[in-house]
Amino acid sequence: MNKAIFFDRDGTIIEEKGYICRLQQSEIFPFTAEAVRLMNKNHFKAIVITNQSAIARGICTREQVETIHREITENLANQGAVIDRFYYCPFHIEAVIPAYREKSEWRKPMPGMIFQAAADFHIDLSQSYMVGDDVIDIETGKNAGCKTVLVLTGKGCQARELLPARGIQPDIISENLLTAIKEIYG
Ligand SMILES: [Mg+2]
Structure with a gap:
């Protein structure tokens, strides 16, 4: 059996900017490559798990989302960091595009993409x-039976305030993806 680090996209490996259809290379966090290299070195699969309801909402196309994922993959590969795969959920219950209007098991917080x-x-x-x-x-991590890490980039500081009221406690709270991975191996 393999082990994996599943991680979110927006606010975790790239800047959180709401719905984006294009990526500036500068929006990839400077620590992402080293974090992914550490996953590779420690034999964890590096897998992105991301909701992309922008597709259901008609804001951007599947092709645009996949282009962003290819660009992130190539940028990191050039720095010796290998992402094994991106999983994204294009569906939303209130989609304007009928083909994507569904309550999907893939949409976080459901664990479908991780499964x-x-x-x-x-x-x-x-x-x-x-x-x-x-x-x-x-x-999502808890629903999938994984250990969980909250990072304080993106919406992380807000999330840290919200979690106690929901009775949810992550296993680790860390500054960013790189410090999180270092704590996991520490
Ligand atoms: Mg996020």
Whole structure:
């Protein structure tokens, strides 16, 4: 069985800027490559788990989202960091595009994307982590049976305030993805 670090996209590996259809290379956080290299070196699969309801909302196309993911993958690969795969959920219950109007098991906080990744990569979820900057990332990780990490980039500081009222406690709270990965291996 493999182990994985699942992680969110916006606010976790790139800046949180609401719905984006294009990426400036400068928006990739400067610590992302080193964080992913550490995952690679420690034999954790590096897997992105991201809601992209911008597709359902007609704000951007699937092709635009996939272009962003290719650009992130290539940027990091040029720095020796390998992302194993992006999983994204294009669906939303209030989609303006009928093909994407559904209550999907893939949409965080449901664990569908993580379950799919676990099947695809033979991952032991109890030995794996979900890292993100939002309340739903922590919920998703817990719903999947993973350990959870809240990072304080993106919406992280807000999320840290909101979590106690929901009775949710992440296993680790850390400054950013890189410090989080260092704590996991510490
Ligand atoms: Mg996020």
